[in-house]
Amino acid sequence: MKSLYLILLSCLCFACVTPLHYDVVITNASLLDIHTGQIKARQTILINDGLIVAIQNNTKRFTTDTLIEAQEKLVSPSFIDTHVHPISEFADGDYSLVPDTLPQDSLAYYRNKLTAGFLPFGTTTILMMGHPPAWTPAFLEWTRHPEAKQVDVLTSGGALATEDGNTYPGHHRLNSPQEARQVVQEYYDLGVRNLKLYWRLRPPEFKAVIAAADSLGLRTFGHIGGFQDPTQLTISEALKMGLKDYEHLSILPCSLLTTPEDWDNFNQQFEAHFGKVDTEPLLLLSILEMFRYTRDHKKEAFDQLIDELATAEASISTTIGFLYQQYHATSFSEPRTTFSPEQIARSEENFAIMMTFAKRLHDKGIALRIGTDTKDGGQVLLLELQLLTEHGFTAADAMKIASYNGAKSAGIDHQVGSISVGKQANLIIWEQSPLENPSHFTTNKIILKDGKIYH
Numbered sequence: 001m002k003s004l005y006l007i008l009l010s011c012l013c014f015a016c017v018t019p020l021h022y023d024v025v026i027t028n029a030s031l032l033d034i035h036t037g038q039i040k041a042r043q044t045i046l047i048n049d050g051l052i053v054a055i056q057n058n059t060k061r062f063t064t065d066t067l068i069e070a071q072e073k074l075v076s077p078s079f080i081d082t083h084v085h086p087i088s089e090f091a092d093g094d095y096s097l098v099p100d101t102l103p104q105d106s107l108a109y110y111r112n113k114l115t116a117g118f119l120p121f122g123t124t125t126i127l128m129m130g131h132p133p134a135w136t137p138a139f140l141e142w143t144r145h146p147e148a149k150q151v152d153v154l155t156s157g158g159a160l161a162t163e164d165g166n167t168y169p170g171h172h173r174l175n176s177p178q179e180a181r182q183v184v185q186e187y188y189d190l191g192v193r194n195l196k197l198y199w200r201l202r203p204p205e206f207k208a209v210i211a212a213a214d215s216l217g218l219r220t221f222g223h224i225g226g227f228q229d230p231t232q233l234t235i236s237e238a239l240k241m242g243l244k245d246y247e248h249l250s251i252l253p254c255s256l257l258t259t260p261e262d263w264d265n266f267n268q269q270f271e272a273h274f275g276k277v278d279t280e281p282l283l284l285l286s287i288l289e290m291f292r293y294t295r296d297h298k299k300e301a302f303d304q305l306i307d308e309l310a311t312a313e314a315s316i317s318t319t320i321g322f323l324y325q326q327y328h329a330t331s332f333s334e335p336r337t338t339f340s341p342e343q344i345a346r347s348e349e350n351f352a353i354m355m356t357f358a359k360r361l362h363d364k365g366i367a368l369r370i371g372t373d374t375k376d377g378g379q380v381l382l383l384e385l386q387l388l389t390e391h392g393f394t395a396a397d398a399m400k401i402a403s404y405n406g407a408k409s410a411g412i413d414h415q416v417g418s419i420s421v422g423k424q425a426n427l428i429i430w431e432q433s434p435l436e437n438p439s440h441f442t443t444n445k446i447i448l449k450d451g452k453i454y455h
Contacts, residue, residue: 019061022046022053024425024451029070031055032435034077034404034418037396039435041072047425050148050450055421066453068446074433076399077418078124078426078447079381080406082221083247083317083371085170086110086131086139089117092375095169101134111142115151121378124426124449125152127410129196129221129247129371130159130170140191148450154194154410156221157187161198162205171198177208184212194410197222197243199232206233210242219411223247225254227283228263235305239312245409246309246316247371249358250323253290255305256298266293273346274339281326281337288323288350295353302357310364315409317371318401320358320387321380324351331442332379355391362393362401369406382441389438396435425451 024047031040046054046062090110091097102110118126128139139155146152158172160183174180187195195218197209213220222243226232234255235246257263270277270289277283294302309316325333327347339347362368372380381402388398407417416424429446447454 019063021063023048023050023064024066024068024448025062025064026068026070026075026427026429028072029075029429030072030433031419032074032076032396032399034396034400037394037400039074043075045075045419045425045427047451050425050452052419052421052423052425055419068429068453070429074430074435075419076428076430077403077416078428078449079122079370079402080125080127080410080417081118081123081372081377081381082127082369082406082409083129083319083373084126084377085373086114086128086135087170088373088375089114089377095132100132102138107138107141110138111150114153115149117376118151118378118381119149119447119449119454121382122428122445122447123151123378123381124447125154125407125410125412125416126377127194127406128153128155129223129373130156130198132169133158133172136187136190136192143191146450148452149454151449152416154412155192156194156196157190157192159196159198159223160205160209161200162202163200171200174201174205174209177204180205180208181212184209184216184218188216188218192218194219194221196220196247197224199224199226201233203233203237203241206238207241214242219245219409221245221247221409223251225251227251227254227287230258230260230263234258236308239308239314244312244314246314248319248373249316249361249368250284250287250319250354252305252316252357253287253294253298253302256294256301257290265297266290269293274343279337281335284323284326285339285343285347285350288347288354291354291357292350295357306357306360306364306366309361309366313365313367315367315369315405316361317369317373318358318384318388319371319373320351320354321372321383322374323354324383324387325374325380330379330383332376352391355387358388359392362397367405367409368401369409370402385434385441386438389434395438395441398438399434 026045029043031043044056136157142153161171224235224238270286327344385398404417407413427448431444432440434440
């Protein structure tokens with residue numbers, strides 16, 4: 001009798017327990033483990049204050065303001081673009097259309113415009129890799145005050161360069177090692193935690209930036225490899241100086257053409273098929289042609305460079321969609337220039353050669369990360385995911401490249417980049433799974449930013 005009484009009492013106490021309340025609950029989700037590519041079925045994600053507070057495989061009692069029944073659809077982390085120039089979204093790359101300093105009464109306009117280029121397509125975090133230094137304080141305010149309806153912003157400030165004559169508006173000119181150290185300290189004091197080094201940076205200033213950044217715990221990214229300029233730093237030289245994170249897969253061959261004779265031979269090959277380089281689209285197609293040239297004439301040097309990058313556990317941004325758009329129409333863009341069928345066919349072959357190198361980098365453990373470097377960044381990111389899967393990458397690998405790899409390089413993998421307790425609830429619920437068909441990357445999706453559905 002006493003045991004029966006205790007059982008009844010425990011049941012009554014259990015029934016009186018108040019269910020826990022959550023802001024958002026996603027039930028019956030097929031969760032993508034970004035590290036393994038495996039799916040965890042029938043998961044429940046519990047969200048409070050924009051953070052994932054629990055993930056469970058059952059339906060314990062709860063109450064919630066917003067219940068999302070995922071119906072076994074794929075749920076993945078949202079995306080991160082690690083190479084964005086805000087002027088691409090503000091004014092199609094034309095600095096003359098945007099003031100030197102972003103006026104206070106226009107900041108909301110610019111923030112909304114930037115968000116519109118990324119968030120509707122699943123990119124919730126961007127790293128700006130170069131803009132007028134005077135814009136830095138405004139962007140840092142966005143970093144300090146994130147909003148669920150806005151894309152999260154990180155900035156490197158102006159790209160650090162040493163240049164003669166007029167400096168590109170998105171660069172921060174350094175004239176001496178002493179000035180280099182001073183500028184790094186100033187950026188650190190402002191709150192910048194990522195720096196970009198441009199290839200027009202002399203070795204003394206380059207070394208000074210790396211040393212100062214290391215002493216302060218800043219992350220450094222480098223666009224290394226001067227086009228048609230064998231006197232500039234190569235990636236091998238930059239690796240020896242301590243730089244591990246690089247911009248643009250496409251410019252790797254620039255570090256392999258190290259003599260005037262190399263460039264003369266390459267130019268003869270390119271001009272035989274495309275003519276003189278006198279426009280930006282032709283310049284970009286010549287970069288693709290370099291992969292064919294280095295494959296045929298610099299194979300051992302390329303193999304050695306890949307080994308060096310792997311040993312350093314380096315990362316490199318993609319920027320493959322922008323190249324593809326030069327000669328190929330997409331669902332949201334037309335080719336920038338009209339090329340002959342023969343030139344388009346050769347460019348397609350060159351693109352495929354580049355992607356074989358990309359796959360080799362990936363297989364060697366070199367972390368690729370998405371860096372679109374052009375306008376329509378959110379749509380270009382999805383294009384890049386499709387291009388990766390068309391050239392040997394699994395859809396799961398592509399999604400890791402677009403999420404965790406970028407977060408780790410930017411030093412924010414403790415906040416975003418994967419689905420786990422304590423991280424921001426930046427999620428994508430896919431109407432159709434890209435793991436089943438990569439064409440689904442561009443289909444309908446529900447996007448959650450800080451736990452709130454983005455409409």
